[in-house]
Every structure is written in structure tokens, then in C-alpha cells.
Amino acid sequence: MKILVPVKRVIDYNVKPRVKADGTGVDLANVKMSMNPFDEIAVEEAIRLKEAGKAEEIIAISVGPTKAQETLRTALAMGADRAILVETDAEVEPLAVAKILKAIVAEENPGLVILGKQAIDDDSNQTGQMLAALLGRPQGTFASKVEIDGDSVAVTREVDGGLETVKLSLPAIVTTDLRLNEPRYASLPNIMKAKKKQLDVKSPADYGVDITPRLKTLKVSEPPVRSAGIKVADVDALVAKLKEMGVA
């Protein structure tokens, strides 16, 4: 079985995003970029399934600018076998990404597509579910455990009330949550080896997908700022404050 793992190049999760002064977006010039953390978990899960003998080939995919090749090389260094970059400098919405992925699924026929549940830049949390809908296949979102058993997969999901397990017939779409695994670091020899792995560059047009955005961003602004309040000296002073507020 093949596993497809879409990965996105995003602002590094340790960087505090700054809104551009002209209100057109977030300033990404000279900002450290990394693989979306949830996508790292997706790559790791695919590698573990391969190591467990449940999958033969892992294909990493990214839709984005030339520099997204770095993100794909990271996936290859972790253990993906080959990569496809669908290159575009445009901002591509989840619906269009899902359409591109659908076309790639038609070519590759994977048993599983594992995606991050959301990207930490646009925080949409949509692509996996949309891909599942377009393919007419089942979805196991916010996964904390994935167990393949014959022609089905059991996915334990992190839901608001706790955990829930669903059984999906393969092929299926899985989106990862934080507790699924802890992604490995790529070793130096593997980083070197990854440079030689196959990386194909395509365009959205190759897949016949119109990526024109459906949403227009009218402006991007700073959220209301919270200013630091006061510090109290000790527990007694805190108790007094809480009483003042009517909490205690």
C-alpha cells in the first residue's frame, strides 16, 4: 500500500507572527519557516506504518512556492520515499489543495492519505475532510491512534468530550492530532540521502485545477492587545482581589 502525506511550509511555530503595517497580511519576510507541526506528525505516522510492514511507499506532497522543496526534503530525510511539489506562488485555499490532492490520488491510488489536522498559519482545519468528500472516502480526523487491520483502519479521535474510535474502510483519509506520535529528527546521513531522492515538480494546471481563491481577504489586523495588569505580593492579597471580584 502507498501512503500519501501532504505537507505545508508555514511560519515556524516558535515565531510570533507580526501583522504588516499596511494590513494586507502577516509579515513573512526573513521569518523562519518550517514544516507545519501537524504534518510532521503525519509524516512520522506514515513512516511508522511502513516500518511495521503495513505500507511500501510514502509519497510526500506539497502545494506551494519553490521553497516548499525544503519542506519536502525534510519529509524525505525523515523517511518518505519520493516527493511531488505542485508549484505555485499563489495562496492556495484548502478547497483547491483538496482538488489537487484528489487528482494525485487518482494517479497514485494510495491506501491512506495522512494529513495534519490544521496548518498553524491559516488555522482552517479543512483540507483532509474536503479531500475525503471529493473522493467519496471515509475520514478519521484528529487522530491519536491509527491501526490498520486488513481492509479497514481503526482511528481513535481526540474529541471535545474525550476519545472516540471509528472504523473506516480503506482507502481512507486520516488527519493527525498532537498525541498521535512524536516525530523523529532526521539524521545527517538521511539528510544527505534525501537530496538524491526523487522530487517531481508539477503545476496546478497539470492537474487541471483552478486555484482562484473563493475568499477575498479584505484586511488583516492586530487582535485587541491585552496589557499586563498588576502583580500582587502574596496569597492574602490575591484572596482579597478574588473577594473584590466576587469570585470567593
Add this chain to the structure above:
Amino acid sequence: MKTLVWVEHDNASVKDATLAVVTAASKLGEVHLLVAGSGCRAVADEAAKIAGVGKVHLADNAAYEHGLAENVAPLVAELMGHHDAFVVPATTTGKNIAPRVAALLDVMQISDILSVEGDKTFTRPIYAGNAIATVESSDAKLVITVRGTAFAKAEPTGGSGVVEDVSGAGDAGLSSFVGAELAKSERPELTSAKIIVSGGRALKDGETFEQIIMPLADKLGAAVGASRAAVDAGYVPNDYQVGQTGKIVAPEVYIAVGISGAIQHLAGMKDSKTIIAINKDEDAPIFQVADIGLVADLFTAVPDLTGKL
């Protein structure tokens, strides 16, 4: 505009998350509801009493019992033939279903809205709430998830909606529900609690978390939350997590104990009315957003506080 609101429920009663969504939908137009479940007529009757509600579509079918997206999305897509907007709470249920519906309708979803600025214009947080985007949709129909803390709750009574049965295709034959481990707690739910006591990695382990945090929460009648670090370390289950990718909360009072204040955590709680932080590191970023800070060792300060309340 005719809106279709997803009613969040457990087949027995309407969940609170629904009420804020009704308020958001009412800013767009007429509010119709969808109750999809199994043996859930009582939910539809209860939902019909929510103030401002028109029609309540009731889809009662064993295939809808657990809200499996594969079964529910085609039902919603069909009902969207005569509605203009599908409006859903940004809960794990809503986030699972809405994008599947959006793709079936060939619509780009608008996630986690904070406000309704016009018929097709909304604000939503991006980059963990470090930026707010105002977006306008060009799609003929809208699919929207709503951040519950951003809208007032509609009155649960006073309405006189009419319940109408609808049927969908039922089981799509793609997925099945195996089981759930749902937390049972006497404490209030995180997303609707007035007071939250939240613990971080500094709590050391599950047992210490229990000993330090729970008595304070019980004294205040508060819900209990945690930072991602505390959940990852296994002190408490995943459903306690407050943050960018966990639960978004905005209680009257949020007490952060031993939480440093990573941006991902702040994204989940910075809209709380009053934030109180207890941390021994006076440079912890949490103090930059806290209204009241106490620099102290939590292992002595919190039991002391609990004792004095």
C-alpha cells in the same frame, strides 16, 4: 437569507455550543435548525424552543447517531438545496462535518468566525489569533464554523419553532462507530464554565496535578483545563487542553497555574475576562497578559490559596 444551523447534541439534549451559533446565524437571516441523530425527537422539541428559531429539521436515523461525517454530510448537502448558509459550532463535531459539506457543495468554508460584518463578510483568527482576517466569500452558498466564545448565547426558551421530519440516505457504508471513552466529570464543561483553573507542566505529574489543581477548582466550582505540555506529559487527558488547536475558552476568570504562556496556549484563553497567573518565574510570558499575577512557588501558594478561600 435562510440559514441551517447544526444542533450539537448527545441524542438526549441540546448542547450549549448550539446557542452561540444561533446568535451568529440570526445575524445572517432566518434560522432553521438541523437535528440529526438517533432517537432524538426530544432534542428537536427542545431545540424548537430556542428563541428566534423557525423550522427544525429532524433526521432520526440510526446512521446519524454518532454524527459520522460520511453519513451526515450528504444529508446536509441535500438540505442546503434550499438554504443559503450552513452554520456550525467550531467543536470537534462541527469541524469534522462542515468541511465535508463544503466540499460536496464546492464551497470554500470560513472557519471559526468571530463576527458577522456583512452578508458574506466575516472576521476570523489566523496564526493562532495573532492576526484577525476580514474575509469576503464569493461562493453562492456559505459554510461557516463559529467560535462559541465570540457570540452571546441565544435564549434556550421562548421560541416556537416547528419540527419537520426529513430523511436522508442514511448509512453511506464507509465508516462505523466503534466506541468512545468520554470523560465523566461533576465539574462544569470547559467551554461553558464561568471559572477555569488550568495547570501546566510545572505540576510535575498527574498525581500532583490532581492534588494541587482539583481542590482549588472544587472550591471555586471551576472547570479544569491544562496546557499542551501538561497533556502531552500525560498529567490529564486530551480533552483538558486549552489552546490554538485544543479548546478555545473565555470564562469570567481564568487561573493559570504553572503555565508559562506559549502563544499557542494564549490563543486559547486570552479572551477570558480576567486572567490570573501564578508562576514562580516572574519573566514568564503569561504575566504579559495576566490582569493579576502572583510570583510564587505554586506548590505552597495554591494550597494556601485554596485554604483561604
